[in-house]
Amino acid sequence: MSAPHRSPIQRFLNAALVTVLVPVSASSAADPLPTPGGGADLTVNISRGAVVNAQGTISGDGTAIQQIGSIGAKVIAGTTDTVNLSNAINAGAAVGAYSKAEQRIGAVDATISSQDNLSLNLSTVVNASAGVGSYSDTEQTIGRVTGTNVRNSSIEVDGKALVNAGASVAGYGKATQIIGSISTSGEVSQSSIDLALGSDATNVAASVAGGGEAVQQIGSIAGRSASGDAISGQLDSIVNAGASVGGNARATQKVATIQSSGAVNNSTVTADISSAANVSAAVVGGGSATQEIAEVESKGGISNVKVTANIGSAANVGAGLAGGASAEQQIAAVDGSSNSSDTVDANVTSAANVGGALAAGARADQTIGVIDSTSASGTSASVRAGSATNVSAGLAASATAVQSIAAISGKRASDDTVNVDISSATNVGAALAGNAEATQTIGSISSQASSGVTDSVSAGSVSNVGAALAGSATAVQTVGAVSATDASQDRVSVSSSNITNVGAAVAGTASVRQTIGEISGNSASGDTVSVRATGNITNVGAALAGSATSSQQIGVISATVSKNNSVSVTTGSLSAAGAGLLGSGSATQDIGTVGGNNATGDKVTVATGGVSNTGVGVLGKGASTITVGSIESAQSSDDTISVKTGNINAEAEGIDTTASVTVGAIGGAGANHQDIDIRTGNISDESIGADAGASVTIGSITSTGTVSDIVQTGSINNRAIAVDSSARVSLGNVAAGTTGPATISVVTGSIDNKVTVGGGTKSVVYVGNLMQPATGPTNISVTTGSLSSSVAASIGGMAGIEIGNVNSTKGGTTKVSTGNQSATAAACLGDIGCLSEIVGKQYCVSIGNIDLSSNCGSTSLIGEAIKELDKLGLTVEKGAVHAGEEFAGGIVGFAKGVWGGNFKGAFSSLAKETGAAVVTVAKTAEHLVEEGAHDVEHDLEKAGDAVVHTIEHAWDDVKHGFDELGHDISEGWHDFIHFF
CATH class of the missing domain: 1.20.58 (Methane Monooxygenase Hydroxylase; Chain G, domain 1)
Structure with missing residues (x-):
């Protein structure tokens, strides 16, 4: 038989293999036949040089297999396998042909393995595969136990640098590296893997007009079931990268994982890593990178499992230049059909997730501290992080970034706990000429039915930003949320410093939504939401020539049926702005609210600093809405709202703008036995422009039953400098639609209502009024400071002050105490309005009336006055x-x-x-x-x-990051070629 053809590269590498090997001392070898074996000790020492296995082919196929310190038998028990070596290198290269290189160091292969121990001390381990116009496959296995069942066995790996690389040019290169692994078709029990890697673990797949695949598996257990097992890994840094130029590259890295087709119980997984990086970059082709760290996954049940990950920095990047790229990173996760008493604990100094698309699509998914289960009971997910950053940037294509930190999800959740302690959380979606979507979820529980779950988040600053230049940007941020069809006795608690939500669009579309402290679902009963922000809360939607929408919800219960729930919000100042310069900008802010079809026995408590709301429109639309402390339900009873704020300011400026502030409101046709207690600072309401509306509504009730409304404020200033606009302040009013008896108590400072120029403008201050005939007695008590209402020039519209009026056929008591009163009208024209010398000093001030008329003032006198005002009116109109x-x-x-x-x-x-x-x-x-x-x-x-x-x-x-990645790939490729 003629000798097989060997390429020059192969002959060179085989020669190199002979020259670098040094004498090997070994004691006791394994039984070479598949018969029972055990009690043996195998030791391999290679103190100098390197162990090299290489296969290189040009136009012909070739295979190279190398085994060092391996044991194979049907039954192996009580065996110790020790391998000490400096360098282990496995390489395969193919040019126009097929090449395979396989290296096994320290392996036990048996049907049954019991009480076996593998110990490996390695310096540098390299596995590389290169295919040029062909297929190259390399596989390196270090410290692995395989068989049907493995019991009471252990693997220890002590190493420095681990490198796995698969590269191709117009071909396909695949590299597989497995270090510290137990893999069975049956049961793994009471076994352990201990990894101490002092340097780096690197996995790279690179492709140029071809395909590159790299699979790196460090510290893994796989079987039909796992019980009482443990994985512990200490690594300096791990890197997983897939890069393609005109081809496809895929990199998969798994560190400290347990996978089972059946049950996993009483097991632990611990990973201590200084830094973890997962990168996928595609220039023309496609790139994908998947990284899993400290994870337990089972198709069966998981119980009493503890997963711990301590990581300095975790970075996940998906970058598509002219090709598609995806990056997926999972850290500290448990995934099973059912979970009981499992614990996930992640400590991360910084977590960054980035999806960037230049001319092709990119997606980045990062998950830290997550339990995913059909049914979860008594589980716990805890994450402590310095910072969490999620960024999606779409330049001329679509980019998506999804980051999930500390989450429990499943059909049923019972007595589960989520804890998050994080210094800062930032979510950014930015689009230049493409689409960008950024979704960040921190501390969440999602289930069809949840009971007795606790969700606690402590954060420094929380920021959510969506910005679009000529494309579309979406940023969604959720912090501390429970979402369940039926939620019962759940607790959500969020504490933070500053909270910011910003949507900005130049010529594109920006949409941002921020939710902090929420329970949502079909039914909510006995739930509690608590949000405490020591700093300020800001919500902005601004558009130059595009559209920007900003929605912020803090301390919210949203359920079809809401019963005996409690919402508490304590913050610094609240500010919101909706600005539309040439486009449309809107901002909506809900703080401490309960919404649904039926609300019973709910309680809302809010304490804030100042509240500021601004709507700006210039040839566009600007809208800004703030709602603080409200219950909005078709049917509601026995609900309570208590709100304490600082000064309140609402401004609508420009064309087609609105700015509204609502504090302490209960709405719904079937409301009964409702109580509102509101305490605020000074109130300022201002409307400037055309079609501009500014309003402040405090302590408003729509009800069919008994209600109690207590409002105490500072001074009130209401201004209108506008055409076809409105500036409206309403305090302690029982609105239209209310027929039941009401008790209203309002105490204010001075009230000043002023229309500088108004054309069809309504500027009114309402204090303590019952606006519709009531079926029972109504008691109104109003105490104010001085009152002032003035109009400089008005065409139509309405201006004035209405205090303590009752539209009732069942009687009522009204007590009003005011300071000095001043009402002047320099020029009026329209349904309500008049010269002060005609109607006297009581111009549009209505105080303490029962069964009040629909108009303020005398319409007959006004009709006469209009004749005298024609000339003045024309002047004003012009x-x-x-x-x-x-x-x-x-x-x-x-x-x-x-x-x-x-x-x-x-x-x-x-x-x-x-x-x-x-x-x-x-x-x-x-x-x-x-x-x-x-x-x-x-x-x-x-x-x-x-x-x-x-x-x-x-x-x-x-x-x-791209620059560094390119440099590393270039350097690695150069070294790889140089090696051959």
Whole structure:
């Protein structure tokens, strides 16, 4: 028989193998036949040089297999296998052919293995496969026990550098590296794996116009069932990377994992790693990287399992340049059909998840501290982290980043616990000309039925940002949430410093949604939500020429049926802004709310600092809504709301804008036995522009039964400098739709209502009124400071103050105590409005009336007054039209300035021109308009800078990561080629 053909590379490598091996001392060998064996000790010492197994082929197929310190028999018991060597190298290279290289060091292969021990002391371990126009397959196994059943066995691996690489050029290269593994078709019990790797574990798959695959498995147990097993791994750093240029590359890395087709119980998995990186980069082709660290996965039940991961930094990056890329990283996870008394504990200094797409799609998924089960009972997921960052950046393609930290999910959850302690949580979705979606979930329980679960999150700062230049950006952030069809006796607690939610769009679409402290589902009973923010809460939706939507919900119970639930929110200041310059911007903020079809016995308690809400519209729409302490349900009874805030400010500025603040409201046609207690600071409500609406509603009840409404505020200032607009303040009113008896008690400071210029504008302050005929007696008590209502110029509309009025056929008691009263009208025209000399000093001030009429003032006198006001009215009307023309001119200049990049100058010009136009009608408005415009300018610039800085910083990190990845791949490829 002729000798097999061997390539020059193969002959060279085989020669090198002979020259590098040093004498081997061995004692006692394994039985070479598949007969029972045991009690043997096998020791291999290679103190110098290296063990090399290599296969290289050009046009012909080749296979190289090397085994060192291996034992094979049907039954192996009580055997010790020890291997000490400096370097182990396994390499396969194929050019236009098939090449396979297989290296096994320290292996036990038996049908039954019992009380066997593997001990390996290694310095450098390398496994590499390269295919050029062909297929190359390399497999390296170090410290592995295989068989049908393994009991009471152990593996110890002490090493420094572990490298596994699969690379191809127009071919396919696959590299598989398995270190410290127990794999059976049956049971694994009372066995252990102990890893001490002082340097790096690297797994790389690289492809150029071909396919590259790298699989690295470190510290793993697999079988039909596992009981009483333990995996412990100490590693310096681990890297998993899949990179492709015109081809497909796939990298899979698993560290400290247990996988079973049956049950897993009474087992532990521990991983201590300084840093873990998982990267997938695709230039033209496709790249994928999957990294699993400290994970237990079973198709059966899992009980009394503890998983612990201590990691310095965890980074997961999926980057698609002109090819698709996906990166998936899982740290500290338990996944089974049922889970009982399992514990997942993750300690991470920093966790970063990035999906970046330049001209192709990219996706990054990162999961830390998660229990996924059909049924979970008595389980616990705990995560402590310095920072958690999730970024999705779509430049000209689609990018998705999903980050989940500390979560329990399944059909049923009972007595489970989620704990999160994190310094900062940041979620960013940024789109240049593509689509970006970022989803971050921290501390969540999701189940069809949950009972007695506890979800606790402690965070420093929490930020959610969505920014779109010419594409679409979506950012969704959820912190401390329980989602269940039926939720009973669940507890959600969130504490943090500052909470920020920002959506910004230049010419694209941005949508952001932030939920903190929520219980949602079909039925919620006996649940508790508590949110405590020591800093401030901010919500912003801003659009230049696109659309931006920002939604923020903090301390919320949302259920079809809500019974005996409690919501408590304590924060610093609350601020929200919706700005539409040439586009549409909206911001919605809900703090301490209960919503559903039926609410019974629910309690909402809110304590905040100042509340500020701004809507800005310039040739676009700006809308901002804040709701603090409310129960909104079709049927509700025996509910209680208690709110204490600082000063409240609502401003609507520009064209087609709204800014509304609602504090302490109970709504629903079937409300009964409701109690509201509201304490606030000063209240300011201001509407400037056209079609602008600003409103403040405090202590509002819609009810069919007995209600109690207590409101105490500071001074109230209501302003309108607008056309077809409204500025409305309502305190302690029982609204239309209420027919039951009510008790209303309102104490305020001074009330000042002022219309500087109004065309079809409504500017009214309502205090302690029952707006619809009641079926029972109503008691109203109102105490105020001085009252002032004035109109400088008005065409139509309504302006005034209404205090302690009852529209009732069943009688009632009204007690009103006020300070000084002042009402003036310089010029009025319309349904309600008049010259002060005609109706006297009580212009549009209605106090303490029973069965009040629908109009404020005398319509007959007003009708007469209109004849005298025609001339003045024409003058006012012309002034308003002129103001509108000037305003429109200012808008054009503003738009040019913005598109020219002169953001600040555009705002200054707009402020001056708008101010000059309004002064034509009412000079007293000038300083208000300019002040408001400058405030808006400052706020938007500040918000814009923050968004841009966040995106730039995040993209710099991504770019830096790409540069480092490219450098590492290039360097590794050079070394690999140089080796051959």
